Structure formats: C-alpha cells, structure tokens
Amino acid sequence: MSGTEGLLSKEAPVTFHGEPGGGLAVAFWATLKRDLVLLLRRRSEVMNPLVFFAIVITLFPIGISPDPQLLAAIAPGLLWVAALLAALLSLDSLFRADYDDGSLEQLLLTPQPLAVLALAKVAVHWLLTGLPLALMAPLLGVMLALPAGSYGVLAVSLALGSASLSLIGAIGAALTVGLCRGGVLLSLLVLPLYIPVLIFGAGAVQAAIFGDGVMAHLAILGALLAIALILAPLAIAASLRISING
Amino acid sequence: MWALINKLRSPKWFYGISARLQPWFWTAALILIAIGTVWGLAFAPADYQQGNSFRIIYVHVPAAFLAQSIFVSMAISAVVFMVWKIKICDMAAAMMAPLGAAMTFIALFSGAVWGMPTWGTWWMWDARLTSMLILLFLYLGVIALRGAFTSRDSASRAASVLAMVGVINIPIIKYSVDWWYTLHQPATFTITGRAAMPLEMWLPLLIMVLGFYSFFIALTLTRTRSEILRREANKRWVRELAEEAP
Numbered sequence: 001m002s003g004t005e006g007l008l009s010k011e012a013p014v015t016f017h018g019e020p021g022g023g024l025a026v027a028f029w030a031t032l033k034r035d036l037v038l039l040l041r042r043r044s045e046v047m048n049p050l051v052f053f054a055i056v057i058t059l060f061p062i063g064i065s066p067d068p069q070l071l072a073a074i075a076p077g078l079l080w081v082a083a084l085l086a087a088l089l090s091l092d093s094l095f096r097a098d099y100d101d102g103s104l105e106q107l108l109l110t111p112q113p114l115a116v117l118a119l120a121k122v123a124v125h126w127l128l129t130g131l132p133l134a135l136m137a138p139l140l141g142v143m144l145a146l147p148a149g150s151y152g153v154l155a156v157s158l159a160l161g162s163a164s165l166s167l168i169g170a171i172g173a174a175l176t177v178g179l180c181r182g183g184v185l186l187s188l189l190v191l192p193l194y195i196p197v198l199i200f201g202a203g204a205v206q207a208a209i210f211g212d213g214v215m216a217h218l219a220i221l222g223a224l225l226a227i228a229l230i231l232a233p234l235a236i237a238a239s240l241r242i243s244i245n246g
Numbered sequence: 247m248w249a250l251i252n253k254l255r256s257p258k259w260f261y262g263i264s265a266r267l268q269p270w271f272w273t274a275a276l277i278l279i280a281i282g283t284v285w286g287l288a289f290a291p292a293d294y295q296q297g298n299s300f301r302i303i304y305v306h307v308p309a310a311f312l313a314q315s316i317f318v319s320m321a322i323s324a325v326v327f328m329v330w331k332i333k334i335c336d337m338a339a340a341m342m343a344p345l346g347a348a349m350t351f352i353a354l355f356s357g358a359v360w361g362m363p364t365w366g367t368w369w370m371w372d373a374r375l376t377s378m379l380i381l382l383f384l385y386l387g388v389i390a391l392r393g394a395f396t397s398r399d400s401a402s403r404a405a406s407v408l409a410m411v412g413v414i415n416i417p418i419i420k421y422s423v424d425w426w427y428t429l430h431q432p433a434t435f436t437i438t439g440r441a442a443m444p445l446e447m448w449l450p451l452l453i454m455v456l457g458f459y460s461f462f463i464a465l466t467l468t469r470t471r472s473e474i475l476r477r478e479a480n481k482r483w484v485r486e487l488a489e490e491a492p
Contacts, residue, residue: 171407171411175391175407185390185394188387189408192387
C-alpha cells in the first residue's frame with residue numbers, strides 16, 4: 001500500500017496554464033501562443049513554404065514561355081495553384097511533432113474541447129503559412145506580369161482562401177498523422193476538397209483583371225471559410241481521436 | 247427502427263437475412279439489365295442527330311447515377327457506423343467504395359467514348375465531366391485511406407470520417423464547378439440540352455437504371471456476406487457454419 005501512495009504523491013503536482021479551470025479562451029490562447037513560439041523558434045520551417053512558392057513560380061516561365069502576355073493570362077491560376085501546393089506541403093508537419101512527443105495525447109486529455117484547441121493550432125498554421133504566402137504573392141505576381149489592379153485582390157483572396165485551405169487540410173493531416181508515410185496520401189485526400197476554394201480564389205483575381213465585380217467571389221470565399229470554421233474543427237477533433245487511440 | 251438497429255448489431259442475423267434477400271436482387275438485376283440492354287441496343291429508335299452512338303447512354307447514365315448514389319449510401323453507412331457502432335454498416339461501406347469508384351470510371355470512360363463521335367474530342371473540361379473526375383478522386387482517397395491503416399478499427403473510423411467530409415463537400419464542389427464552367431467557357435453543347443426523350447428511348451433507360459441499382463444492392467449484399475465471414479472467422483457460429491459445409 002505504501003508503494004502506491006508513493007506513486008500517487010509523485011504524480012500529484014499538476015500544473016495548469018492560467019487559472020485552474022480557466023475556461024476555453026485561456027486554453028485557446030495558451031495553445032496558440034505555445035505553437036507560435038515553437039514554430040518561430042524553427043524559422044526555416046516557416047520559410048520553406050515561401051521558398052517553395054517562389055521556386056514553383058520560377059519553374060513556369062522556364063517551362064512554358066517567358067512571353068509576358070502569355071504569362072499574364074495564366075498568372076492568376078499559377079499563383080493560386082502554387083500557393084495551394086505550398087500550403088499543402090507544410091500541412092504534414094501540423095500535428096506531426098506533437099504526435100511524436102506525446103503532447104497531442106495531453107491535448108486530448110485536457111478538460112477543454114479538443115475542437116477548440118485544434119482550431120488554435122490551425123490558426124497558427126494560417127498565421128505562419130497562409131498569411132505570409134498571401135503577402136508574398138503580389139511580389140511574384142509582378143514577375144509573372146500580372147495586370148495592374150489585381151494585386152490587392154490577389155492578396156486578399158489568398159488570405160481568405162488559405163484559411164479555408166488550412167482548416168480543410170488539417171482534417172487530412174489529423175487523419176494521416178498516425179501513419180508513418182502519410183505525405184502523399186494527405187495530398188490525395190485533401191486536394192479534391194481544395195477545388196472549390198481554388199475556383200473562387202483564382203476567379204476573384206480573374207474578375208479583377210477583367211474589371212468585373214470581385215465581391216461575389218470574395219463573399220463566396222468568406223462563406224466557404226464560415227462553413228469550414230464551423231464544421232472542420234469537429235472533423236479534426238474526431239480524426240485526431242482516431243489517430244491517437246489507434 | 248430501433249428494433250432494426252439492434253438486430254443489425256448482430257452479423258449473424260444479417261448473414262441469415264441477406265441469404266434470403268440476395269437471390270431476389272440478383273435475379274432482378276440480371277433480368278432488368280438483360281431486357282434493358284437488348285431493348286436499348288437493338289430495338290430503341292436511333293437518335294435523329296447522333297444516330298446509333300447515342301445508345302451508349304444506356305450504360306453511361308445508369309453508371310453516373312450509381313457513382314453518386316453509392317457515395318451517398320457509403321456516407322450514410324459511415325454515419326450509422328460512427329453513431330451506433332454497427333460494424334455491418336462499415337463492412338458494407340468498405341465493400342461499396344471500390345464499386346463506386348468503378349462506376350465513376352465507367353461513367354467517365356463511356357462519356358469519353360461517347361464524346362468522340364458527338365463532340366469530336368475524347369475529353370472536354372465540361373462541368374459534369376470535371377465534377378465526375380473529382381468524385382473519382384474522392385473515392386480513391388477513401389479507398390487509399392482505408393488501406394493505409396494497419397489496425398482495422400482505425401481504418402474503419404478514418405474512412406468513415408473522410409466519407410462524411412466528402413459527402414458534405416460533394417454539393418459544394420458540384421456547384422463551384424458549375425459556376426467555374428459558366429464563367430470560363432460559354433456553354434457550347436450539353437448532353438441533356440435536347441428536348442425530353444421520346445418514351446421508347448426513355449423506358450429502356452429507366453429499366454437499365456433500375457437494373458444497375460439492383461446489381462449494386464445484390465453485389466453489396468454478397469460482398470458484405472463474405473466480409474462478415476472474413477472478419478468474424480474466429481466466432482463460433484462461423485466455425486459451425488464452416489463445419490456444416492461439405
């Protein structure tokens with residue numbers, strides 16, 4: 001009996017971040033802050049998608065033609081597809097480190113709903129991947145001779161759309177995190193689901209070039225984000241439970 | 247309703263009831279497909295515009311119907327499996343996925359063969375073709391995810407989550423592809439753009455559609471039965487069944 005008591009007393013000090021039972025907001029911000037700090041300490045991982053984006057965009061003029069007129073015609077689609085792939089590639093590591101060191105299990109055990117904590121992790125992914133990609137896209141747009149007047153729309157549509165991409169992609173990342181080689185499978189699962197976002201994102205930039213109204217496209221991107229924001233965290237949480245409980 | 251759900255929990259009960267059901271569906275499938283094929287290919291009048299090449303509709307349309315219905319029934323089975331933990335539903339969903347992918351492929355392939363004489367090209371980025379192709383990718387994703395797990399329980403639950411995510415996305419993908427098509431290309435030719443079919447063309451089509459649905463039910467029953475035997479191979483009733491057999 002004394003042995004078990006000894007074990008219990010060793011496990012006894014449990015520390016909470018913030019107030020004990022401090023509620024949802026505290027847990028959300030704590031997860032957000034922790035992930036931000038962790039990722040910002042590994043700067044190269046944050047930079048890699050951006051470099052990938054730039055390299056892929058460089059490949060197209062080399063592979064197709066350096067003719068500015070031709071490039072201008074396909075630039076909206078190219079920029080969107082390349083940004084989408086860059087965001088996709090970084091998804092595999094979204095839950096990977098936490099899964100490997102066991103902190104994902106601790107997230108499952110917290111009294112707060114897993115969906116909200118997963119949302120915080122996805123928000124970090126968007127802040128450090130989607131948003132920088134959106135800010136960088138106009139620069140690459142200049143190199144592809146993207147017609148003037150569409151740069152703002154390009155950045156806004158990418159910022160809005162990549163949030164949906166992060167949310168949808170996180171479902172795939174959560175489903176494949178337990179598999180040792182989930183990378184290719186992840187893109188197989190996620191890419192078909194990305195198509196609506198691609199259509200309206202690239203469509204917004206096209207509309208801006210042709211001088212049509214862009215608000216319809218941006219509104220639908222916003223609507224897609226709203227749906228994803230409601231439903232995706234639940235699917236992510238369910239998928240994480242499946243991946244961890246084996 | 248509840249009685250049925252409780253009975254479905256027992257694979258043995260399902261094995262018995264499906265043994266009585268499956269001959270009816272196999273007979274119906276054989277008779278309907280035989281009648282529909284002969285009537286459609288030999289006796290239905292030739293189309294005044296497309297000649298005899300329109301007869302491919304008798305394979306194309308039923309396959310396209312099934313391709314979509316199977317995904318929905320797979321997702322419904324997935325919901326029932328996740329909510330009530332009924333294993334039969336998961337077995338059925340696992341058996342449906344390859345058939346659904348095959349039907350999607352048949353619909354795409356027959357559409358390509360039909361496209362050559364009517365449009366003069368094997369492939370067009372038509373809205374229907376594109377959404378069908380994306381549906382094929384969704385099927386392949388579900389099959390690949392199920393195959394990637396070593397534990398059958400996680401494979402079942404992961405594939406169920408993906409089927410549910412997919413079925414929520416199918417209408418979104420469908421409408422965004424329609425929008426994309428109308429924005430990018432003027433509608434030049436649509437398959438169903440013609441006036442409603444005459445009755446003598448439409449009746450064999452209806453028979454073929456019913457025949458394909460009976461075939462789907464019959465095949466799913468038969469394959470689920472063998473999957474029950476495979477998964478329950480260690481249960482006593484399966485062993486007794488194997489000993490009774492000559």
